[in-house]
Amino acid sequence: MYYDIDAILTDAQKVPCQFELNVPGLGYIDGNTGGDLKRGTKVELPLWLGEMLAVSQPTSTGALVTLDLPAALSQRVMNALKADPRTVDLRAQAPHFYALAARMLELFEEEEMVDILTETFKKRSAEIADQAHNPRGALGEGAEFLRGLDETERQLFKSAHESAKSTRSWMADMKKH
CATH class of the missing domain: 1.20.58.2050 (Methane Monooxygenase Hydroxylase; Chain G, domain 1)
Incomplete structure (x- = not known):
């Protein structure tokens, strides 16, 4: 099991x-x-x-x-996500924010919330990919953003970072040959 x-x-x-x-x-x-x-x-x-x-x-x-919807999915949080999703600390809302949202959306019909969360994930994913490909940014200005990632986004960051690292390693090997 x-x-x-x-x-x-x-x-x-x-x-x-x-x-x-x-x-x-x-x-x-x-x-x-x-x-x-x-x-x-x-x-x-x-x-x-x-x-x-x-x-x-x-x-x-x-x-x-x-x-009822939990505080992590309240109208206040949705408004903040609509304004600028990159400034919201999703981890502080719920460590498994997207998973919680998906489970709650199975129970509630909230089309606007689906749209907000989809746009949030798209915008934050672009920022995550940028931080993962530029490790110096993740240690500097991007550190605060990275601390606010929920578990889904942390896995995305890890995958993107490993991918960029593997690509750099492959390119270095190609130059040797």
């Missing part, structure tokens, strides 16, 4: 949920000492649990919880 650590960490990301039913004995989730969890209580649950509770329908009244 194969376990993807990035998928596990993405699923562990907390998302805001609101309980739609009273749940006996689960008050400790909200910080109560073992009482009932009341209808309307808002808590942050791991994505895997929130999703499972949101899609299940234990009664004819509907789901046990409703999910």
Whole structure:
């Protein structure tokens, strides 16, 4: 069996949920000492649990919880990404920002968010490739940008950097022959 650590960490990301039913004995989730969890209580649950509770329908009244978008995907963050995606520290929003967004977009129909995230990835990828091919820039002015990369972007940077390094090595070998 194969376990993807990035998928596990993405699923562990907390998302805001609101309980739609009273749940006996689960008050400790909200910080109560073992009482009932009341209808309307808002808590942050791991994505895997929130999703499972949101899609299940234990009664004819509907789901046990409703999910909301996490702060990492809030309108404030989307506005910042629209303004200049390269200035947003995605890692501070969520270490697995794009993976979290993809999982949430499976549950929510947010066409504008899809467009914003697509443009963000395109613009940031160009900057990542530039930093990866120019290691001196990554150590200087680009260092702050690189610290803000989420895990997907870090893998992209690593691949682009290794590719540039391999190309330089191949070119050096070709000149010798």
